[in-house]
Amino acid sequence: MKRTHSNGxxxxxxxxxxxDLVGWVSKKRNFGQLNFIDLRDRSGICQLLFDxxxxxxxxxxxxxxxxxxxxxxxxxxxxxxxxATGDIEVQVDQVTVVNEAKTTPLIIADETDALEDTxxxxxxLDLRRPIMQKKLMMRHQITxxxxxxxxxxAFIEIETPMLGKSTPxxxxxxxxxxxxxPGSFYALPQSPQLYKQLLMISGFERYYQFxxxxxxxxxxxxxxxxxxxxxxxxxxxxxxEILTMMEEMMKKLMKEVKGLDIETPFLRLTYKEAMNRYGxxxxxxxxxxxxxxxxxxFEHTEFGVFKSVVEAKGSIKAIVVPDFAHITRKxxxxxTNLAKKxxxxxxxxxxxxxxxxTGSARKFLSDDEVKALYETLNLKDQDCxxxxxxxxxxxxxxxxxxxxxxxxxxxxxxxxxxSFLWVTEFPMFEYSExxxxxxxxxxPFTQPMEEDIPLLDTDIETVRANAYDIILNGYxxxxxxxxxxxxxxxxxxxxxxxFTEEQIKDKFGFFIDAFQYGTPPHGxxxxxxxxxxxxxxxxxSIRDVIAFPKNANAKCPMSKAPTPxxxxxxxxxxxQITEKEKTED
Numbered sequence: 001m002k003r004t005h006s007n008g009x010x011x012x013x014x015x016x017x018x019x020d021l022v023g024w025v026s027k028k029r030n031f032g033q034l035n036f037i038d039l040r041d042r043s044g045i046c047q048l049l050f051d052x053x054x055x056x057x058x059x060x061x062x063x064x065x066x067x068x069x070x071x072x073x074x075x076x077x078x079x080x081x082x083x084a085t086g087d088i089e090v091q092v093d094q095v096t097v098v099n100e101a102k103t104t105p106l107i108i109a110d111e112t113d114a115l116e117d118t119x120x121x122x123x124x125l126d127l128r129r130p131i132m133q134k135k136l137m138m139r140h141q142i143t144x145x146x147x148x149x150x151x152x153x154a155f156i157e158i159e160t161p162m163l164g165k166s167t168p169x170x171x172x173x174x175x176x177x178x179x180x181x182p183g184s185f186y187a188l189p190q191s192p193q194l195y196k197q198l199l200m201i202s203g204f205e206r207y208y209q210f211x212x213x214x215x216x217x218x219x220x221x222x223x224x225x226x227x228x229x230x231x232x233x234x235x236x237x238x239x240x241e242i243l244t245m246m247e248e249m250m251k252k253l254m255k256e257v258k259g260l261d262i263e264t265p266f267l268r269l270t271y272k273e274a275m276n277r278y279g280x281x282x283x284x285x286x287x288x289x290x291x292x293x294x295x296x297x298f299e300h301t302e303f304g305v306f307k308s309v310v311e312a313k314g315s316i317k318a319i320v321v322p323d324f325a326h327i328t329r330k331x332x333x334x335x336t337n338l339a340k341k342x343x344x345x346x347x348x349x350x351x352x353x354x355x356x357x358t359g360s361a362r363k364f365l366s367d368d369e370v371k372a373l374y375e376t377l378n379l380k381d382q383d384c385x386x387x388x389x390x391x392x393x394x395x396x397x398x399x400x401x402x403x404x405x406x407x408x409x410x411x412x413x414x415x416x417x418x419s420f421l422w423v424t425e426f427p428m429f430e431y432s433e434x435x436x437x438x439x440x441x442x443x444p445f446t447q448p449m450e451e452d453i454p455l456l457d458t459d460i461e462t463v464r465a466n467a468y469d470i471i472l473n474g475y476x477x478x479x480x481x482x483x484x485x486x487x488x489x490x491x492x493x494x495x496x497x498x499f500t501e502e503q504i505k506d507k508f509g510f511f512i513d514a515f516q517y518g519t520p521p522h523g524x525x526x527x528x529x530x531x532x533x534x535x536x537x538x539x540x541s542i543r544d545v546i547a548f549p550k551n552a553n554a555k556c557p558m559s560k561a562p563t564p565x566x567x568x569x570x571x572x573x574x575x576q577i578t579e580k581e582k583t584e585d
Contacts, residue, residue, distance in 0.1 A: 001021050001022060001096070001098060002018045002020040002066045002068070002070075003020050003021065003023075003068075003304045004019050005019050005020075005021060006041060006042070006043035006044070007021055007023050007039055007040065007041045007043055007045060007046040007048070007085070008041070008043030008044020008045065008084055008085060009043055009085075010046055010073055010088055010090070011046075011088065012075060012087050012088060013078050014073040014088065015073050015074060015075050015088060015127050015245075015488070016072065016073065016074075017072070017073050018070065018071070018072050018263055019069075019072075019073055019090060020068070020070050020073065020354060021041075021046060021048075021068075021069050021070075021090065022041065022042035022066070022067070022068045022069075022098070023039040023040050023046075023066070024039070024040050024041070024063075024064050024065070024067075024108075024128065024392060025037055025038070025039065025040075025061060025062065025063050025064060025065045025066075025068055026038040026039065026040040026045055026059070026108070026109075026182075027063065028061060028062060028063065028065065032126040033051065033052040033055075033272060034049065034050065034051060034052070035049075035050040035054060035055070035058050036048065036050070036089075036110045037050065037058075037061070037067070038050060039067060039069070040128075040130070042137075043128075043131055043132075044083075044084055044085060044130070044132055044492050045083060045085065045087040046088075046090060047076070047080075047083075047085070047088075047090070047454070048069060048071070048090050048092050048311040049071075049074075049089050049090065049091045049092065049378065050092050050095070050170075051091075054092065054095060057095060057097075057346045058095075061097065062101070063101070063102070063103075063108065064101035064104055064105065064108060064128075065099065065100055065101050066095060066097075066098040066099040066101070067096065067098060067132060068095070068096040068098050069090065069092050069094065069095045069096075070092070070093055070094040070095075071090040071092035071093050071094070072089050072090065072091050072092070072093070072431055073088050073089075073090055074088065074089060074091050075087065075088055076089045078080045078407075078421075089269075090134070094482065104122070104125055104292065105118060105122055105125070106118055106119060106125060106126065108121060108125060108128050108129055108133040109129060109130075110130055111293070113128070114542075116551070117551065117557055118474060118555040120543070120549070120551055120556070120558060121557040121558055122558070123547075123548055123557075123558045124558075127482060127547065131455075132544070133180075134537070134540060135537040135544055135545050136503075136545065136547060138257060138533065138536060138537050138545075139529070139533040139537070140217055141256065141257045141544050142253060142257055142529070142532055142533055142536065143210060143230075143258070143529065143540075144567040145252060145253040145256045146230055146249060146253060146527075147210075147258060148247070148252075149248070149249040149252050149253075149466060150206075150208045150232070153245065154205075154206050155206040155207065155208045155232070156204055156206060156207055156208070157205050157208055157209060157210075157251065158199060158204065158208075158209060159209060160189070160195035160196070160199075160209060160211065160496070161195070162188060162190040162212065163176060163186075163187075163188070164186060164187055164189055164194075164195075165184035165187060165507075165510075166186075166189070167189035167194065167507050167508065168186065169191055171189065171215040171216065171217045172215070172216035172281055173187040173190065173214075173216065174187065174188040174214045174215075174216050174225075175187055175188075176573055177573040177574070178209070178573075179572050179573050182389070182573075182574040183574060186217060188214035189213055189214065190213055190214065190215050191194060191211070191213050191229060191231065191446070191526060192209060192211050192213075192229075193443060194508075194511050196231055196233040196524060197208075197338035197445065197511070197522065197579070198482055198511070198514055199232065199233065199482075200233055200234075200235045200360065200519075200520055200522040201514050201515070201517065201519050201520070201521075203235075204235075205235045205236065205520075206226050206233075206234050206441070207231075207233045207234075207235065207524075208230065208231060208232045209229075209230075209231045209232075209446070210228055210229075210230055210231075210529065211228065211229045211230075211231040211460060211526075212226060212227075212228060213226070213227055213228070213229050214226050215227075219541065219550065219551075219552050219554055220552075221532055221541045221542060221543075222475065222534060222541075222542045223542065224530065224542060224546060224549055224550060225550055225554050226323075226550075227528065227529075227530050227542075227546075228527060228528075228529040228530055229478075229526040229529065230482075230526065230527040230529050231479070231524075231526045231529065232524045232526065232527075233522060233523070233524030234244075234522060234524055235521065235522040236520060236521060236522075237523065239424075239466055239468065239482055239523065242480075242523055242524070242525070243265075243266075243422060243468060244264075244265065244341045246268055246470065246525065247264045247265055247420075249418060250262070250263070250470075251264050254418065257536060258418070258536060261416065261422065262418065264318075264478070266419040266420045266421050266422055266470075267420075267422070267425035268284070268421065268422045268423075268424055269283070269421060269422070269423050269424070270423070270424055270425040271390075271423055271424070271425050271426045271427065271464075272425070274395075274423045275393070275400075276291060276293070276396065277290045277291060277395060277483070278290060278291065278400060278403065279317075279357075279396040279398070279399045279400020279401070279402075279403055280396075280400040280403075280404070280474070281423055281426070281469065282423070282469065282471045282475060282476045283400075283421070283471065283474065284404065284407065284413060284473055284474030285419050286412065286414060286421075286473060286474075287407050287412035287413065288362075288412060288415050289320070289321060289401070289406060289407060289412075290318050290319070290403075291318070291319055291396065291399050291400070292317060292318050292319070292320070292376070293316075293317055294316050294317065294318050294373065294376055294377070294387070295309075295313070295314075295315055295316045295317075297309060297316075297369055297372045298310055298316055298369065301365075301366075301369060302364070302366070303361070303364040303365060304364075305345075305346070305348070305361075305364075305389060306389050307486055308491060309389040311388060314389065314390055314391050314392065314395070315389070315390070315391065315392040315396075316387065316388070316389040316395070316397040316406050317387070317389075317395050317399055318373075318377060318385050318387045318388075318399075318524055319385075319386050319387060319402065319403055319406075320377050320378075320379065320383050320384070320385055320401055320524075321383065321384045321385075321386070321406055322380065322382075322383055322408075323382050323383070324352060324382070324383065324384035324406075324410075324565075325352065325383065326382070327384060327385050327432070327564060328351075331471075332347075332349050332496060334385065335347060335349070335402060335405070336349075337408075338401060338402060338405055338540070339388060339398050339401070339402060341401075342394075342397055342401045343390075343394050343397065343398060344388050344390060344394065344398040345390065347386060347388060347398075347402075348361045348385075348386070348387035348389075349384065349385070349387075350362065350373075350384040350385040350387070350390070351382075351383070351384050352374070352379040352380065352381055352382065352384070352385070353381065353382070354381065355374070355381075356370065357370050357373065357385070361387075371583070373385070376403065384385065386399065386402055388402075395561075404474065409534060413473070413474070415538040416520075416534075416538065417473070417483060418472060418473060418535075419472065419473060420470065420471065420472050421471050422469070422470055422471070423468065423469045423471060424467070424468045425449065425464045425465070425467075426441055426442065426464065426467040426468075426469075427441050427460070427461075427463070427464060428440070428441065428446065428448050428452070428460075428463040428464060428465040428466050429441060429463060429496070429497075431461075435498075437496075437497070438460060438496065438497065439497060440497060442465065442467050443482060444481070444490075444493055444497055444499075444576045445483050445484055445490070445497070446465045446466065446467050446482075446483065446484070447465065447466040447479040447481060447482040447483055447485075448463050448465055448466070448489075448493075449463075449464045449465065449466055452464050455458060456492060456493075456496065460496060465481060466481050467479065467480070467481035467482075467524070468480060468481065468525070470525070470527070471537055472532075473533075473534060473535055475530075475531055476528070477528060477531060477532055477535075478523055478525050478526050478527035478528055479526070480523065480525020480526060481523060482521070482522075482523035483522050483523055483524075485515070485519040485520065485521050486518060486519075487512070487515045489520075490515065490568050491504075491512075494508075530542050530545055530546055533545035
């Protein structure tokens with residue numbers, strides 16, 4: 001079995017050449033004395049032409065048979081402009097059936113009729129589809145570009161352990177029982193956070209790793225149980241230097257992978273600006289519909305809903321959707337349900353018609369308030385106004401969710417547009433009603449902004465972190481921070497988070513000990529490789545850019561994992577499954 005060319009590379013310049021090709025039958029067409037076969041490999045499709053002497057040989061050949069052929073490249077009479085090789089075909093003089101194939105349970109083509117469960121069960125066939133191969137090949141281009149940039153900027157690739165210690169990092173750990181140490185468990189890494197900081201203490205200064213990470217959490221379209229981070233850490237760099245370097249890397253990536261020149265520096269929004277303007281800490285700024293503050297308009301209102309919010313020093317915000325006054329009662333009800341789903345008590349919807357406002361709330365508004373709304377929001381005839389009043393954070397979040405939904409419905413989110421930005425100055429802490437105390441918004445090793453350190457003793461809610469997220473088209477591509485490198489400050493943060501001295505020693509003892517031996521100022525971030533690949537391949541699900549993903553129930557339909565194991569294995573690990581646990585499972 002020989003191969004001189006890939007199927008997708010043949011062009012008019014190859015006419016007259018004798019070639020050897022291999023691949024899978026993508027399509028077979030019988031025209032009496034002539035047979036045509038589209039032969040597919042990773043590079044593309046080439047049409048093969050067989051005369052009547054091959055009729056018997058090809059009689060039983062069907063889709064997905066593996067063939068080896070030899071023949072001469074000739075110019076096609078009926079060219080196919082939709083095919084890269086559409087100007088030529090190969091006139092075959094020799095063919096070998098390398099392997100046969102059963103009828104496949106799904107169509108092997110860009111467009112397939114298979115449901116996702118079938119695609120995942122027969123993933124090895126799903127991955128033969130050209131569109132899927134292109135996605136994974138683009139993922140390879142992404143990793144190659146990022147690795148090349150980091151290698152050329154003095155970063156060193158270092159692997160960290162897969163079996164480590166269970167530490168509180170925000171999600172549930174996947175635990176691995178130890179046979180050698182009965183009753184003890186390793187944890188698969190949620191991220192290499194502690195190790196990468198230890199590598200800075202070790203003096204490597206610039207590290208990166210394409211790290212496999214594991215989190216036992218509910219899945220969604222852009223989340224998997226096991227995923228890949230491009231993990232990066234540096235010493236002796238400022239936040240601005242880190243962000244600038246990462247912008248350069250993404251600029252290079254977009255040029256090499258998508259052929260696009262993107263502008264740098266990226267837009268930088270503080271957390272508060274992002275929430276005020278877009279209602280999200282991962283804003284999609286490909287379209288407008290920005291939130292607008294209108295609380296001052298209703299300082300003396302008689303409208304009870306707004307009046308109670310003003311008195312409680314809450315927030316009233318609005319978004320204006322141009323030429324949207326034609327929406328129906330059914331649509332308004334759907335938007336209202338979305339608002340309530342995100343925590344709002346209700347939603348005020350007003351339509352601008354003939355210099356007045358219409359809607360169920362209009363009768364509660366004074367003429368002066370209507371006039372002020374027109375002026376402040378710059379309303380035009382047939383505009384639609386959505387208003388939410390609540391606490392500042394809830395008002396932002398609810399209108400942010402509405403903005404995203406309306407943007408989606410109106411087709412304002414173009415998959416072939418790419419808009420990067422940074423969100424900075426996140427809150428250092430968030431209050432957990434469940435725990436009854438503050439917890440770190442990111443992780444307990446994040447450096448507070450220097451000017452806010454005195455507020456740790458007086459006003460913990462207002463402390464900002466030296467933390468930053470990189471956003472693309474409303475998705476968080478990655479995030480990171482400058483890290484605490486002062487032992488006393490780290491102890492204080494642990495204390496504020498409610499850790500006892502015993503808990504600190506148990507969970508982070510080895511890490512805290514390392515801080516006593518000259519820790520450099522350091523910081524970094526991690527990119528979600530799968531998410532980058534999902535966006536750049538214009539996929540709807542992260543599963544499309546992972547070779548063998550789990551489904552929404554965290555199962556692998558192909559291998560059927562997770563599955564029960566042999567009782568003998570459990571015995572070796574000193575684990576016993578109770579009947580109650582079986583029932584719950």
